Amino acid sequence: MxxxxxxxxxxxxxxxxxxxxxxxxxxxxxxxxxxxxxxxxxxxxxxxxxxxxxxxxxxxxxxxxxxxxxxPPAEGLPTPQLNDAGATHLGLEVADLDAFYNELPSSVDTLSPPQTTETGTRILFLRDPEENLIEILELGAE
Missing domain, CATH: 3.10.180.10 (2,3-Dihydroxybiphenyl 1,2-Dioxygenase, domain 1)
Structure with missing residues (x-):
């Protein structure tokens, strides 16, 4: 392989x-x-x-x-949810999630404010103008 x-x-x-x-x-x-x-x-x-x-x-x-x-373009699909089978998202890492979040224009659709998971990683999900999901994350101390 x-x-x-x-x-x-x-x-x-x-x-x-x-x-x-x-x-x-x-x-x-x-x-x-x-x-x-x-x-x-x-x-x-x-x-x-x-x-x-x-x-x-x-x-x-x-x-x-x-x-x-x-x-040709495809017919429109429903807005994807993270728990849909086959759902995808793009993951991008930043050093300071709060600074990134605070600089986002109000027109950007986020699923929530930044959250800290039990692993210590901080996450923020947002949608692009096409409703595609993007995860912005700040890694916790390893």
Whole structure:
């Protein structure tokens, strides 16, 4: 078995420019690449007839965060909940969760104020403009 390493985490969005604005301006991630992909190999690879996509790769530290806007778009889905089977979320670490939380614009939807779990890790879940879940965490003393 080959040694696997994380390259990116993909997040599908309906409005790439709006998503980039959020991840860049609110979360402070820089855009490292923007590109488009189409063609028969892409359609076959993603299993979507007639698919093409616009991509943005953001610097997520140890892995890239890939924002993808597909054509044709899928039908809307209900807002995901963390306890839904198959639910996903993006986890990003900060040194000072309270400072991060206090700097968030009031327009950002959070599930709660920062919480300290029994492991000592502090967590804050928020939603991007597409309702995708993002966990911001501050690790406790190990």
């Amino acid at each position: 080959p040694d696997l390493q994380t390259h990116h985490v993909g997040v599908t969005v309906s409005d790439l420019d709006r998503a980039i604005d959020f991840y860049r301006d609110i979360l402070g991630l820089s855009v490292v690449a923007r590109f488009e992909v189409a063609g028969e190999a892409f359609e076959t690879g993603v299993g979507i007839e007639g698919a093409s996509a616009h991509f943005a790769h953001l610097d997520g530290g140890s892995a890239r965060i890939e924002l993808v806007e597909y054509e």
